[in-house]
Amino acid sequence: xxxxxxxxxxxxxxxxxxxxxxxxxxxxxxxxxxxxxxxxxxxxxxxxxxxxxxxxxxxxxxxxxxxxxxxxxxxxxxxxxxxxxxxxxxxxxxxxxxxxxxxxxxxxxxxxxxxxxxxxxxxxxxxxxxxxxxxxxxxxxxxxxxxxxxxxxxxxxxxxxxxxxxxxxxxxxxxxxxxxxxxxxxxxxxxxxxxxxxxxxxxxxxxxxxxxxxxxxxxxxxxxxxxxxxxxxxxxxxxxxxx
Ligand code: CTP
Ligand code: MG
Numbered sequence: 001x002x003x004x005x006x007x008x009x010x011x012x013x014x015x016x017x018x019x020x021x022x023x024x025x026x027x028x029x030x031x032x033x034x035x036x037x038x039x040x041x042x043x044x045x046x047x048x049x050x051x052x053x054x055x056x057x058x059x060x061x062x063x064x065x066x067x068x069x070x071x072x073x074x075x076x077x078x079x080x081x082x083x084x085x086x087x088x089x090x091x092x093x094x095x096x097x098x099x100x101x102x103x104x105x106x107x108x109x110x111x112x113x114x115x116x117x118x119x120x121x122x123x124x125x126x127x128x129x130x131x132x133x134x135x136x137x138x139x140x141x142x143x144x145x146x147x148x149x150x151x152x153x154x155x156x157x158x159x160x161x162x163x164x165x166x167x168x169x170x171x172x173x174x175x176x177x178x179x180x181x182x183x184x185x186x187x188x189x190x191x192x193x194x195x196x197x198x199x200x201x202x203x204x205x206x207x208x209x210x211x212x213x214x215x216x217x218x219x220x221x222x223x224x225x226x227x228x229x230x231x232x233x234x235x236x237x238x239x240x241x242x243x
Pocket of ligand 1: 016017018019020021022023024030031060086087088089090091093094116117118119221222223
């Protein structure tokens with residue numbers, strides 16, 4: 001890939017896909033569980049392949065992943081990258097993916113959009129909304145939704161009981177993609193350590209205030225067993241694959 005150092009920032013995708021999906025209870029890693037006849041991650045990657053504003057997208061796989069190429073044979077060509085550099089936590093997988101992007105010539109000022117493989121109902125217009133909101137931003141930002149329900153803090157007994165009601169005002173639920181510059185994100189994740197659950201929290205810990213950009217309820221992360229049936233019902237209501 002050729003580029004000009006100091007030229008305008010480019011956009012890259014990074015899809016962590018190295019988890020095991022314990023909560024979903026699927027037979028094998030949830031990213032390969034069938035959703036409307038195709039592996040979950042095939043849905044996710046179809047969107048990234050179609051986003052032509054994005055120079056390339058890197059899928060981060062587990063080091064012992066032996067089925068990606070067979071499960072997603074469409075993922076090939078100069079804009080479709082993969083690397084078996086996943087770690088023990090999501091943050092480690094993302095950090096390793098960012099290092100791989102740097103090796104492949106992505107510059108510190110280029111934008112990276114990190115998106116969970118498990119959010120397979122992504123629509124390109126939501127990614128474009130994030131890109132246009134953050135493209136001129138100092139820090140970057142993320143898709144998120146204002147919390148609608150009243151929030152309860154549970155104690156640790158079983159069955160669960162309420163300890164407290166948490167004020168809902170001003171609370172947002174974070175989604176992905178999350179869009180930050182490669183250099184800032186690498187520094188933020190290195191400082192935050194392996195347990196952070198999203199990119200924004202690592203960037204916030206450096207004192208920055210990422211933009212909150214409206215996401216969509218359908219952009220949920222398939223997490224629990226029932227989420228596959230729910231996602232299939234939603235896919236059935238979409239007329240045709242959008243572009
Ligand atoms: N992920 C990853 N590397 C890890 C853990 C998670 O790349 N060590 C990825 C998952 O593949 C997923 C995304 O991060 O696309 C969001 O994580 P999550 O939904 O929590 O998936 P899992 O960790 O696989 O599921 P669980 O937490 O239920 O085990
Ligand atoms: Mg997890």
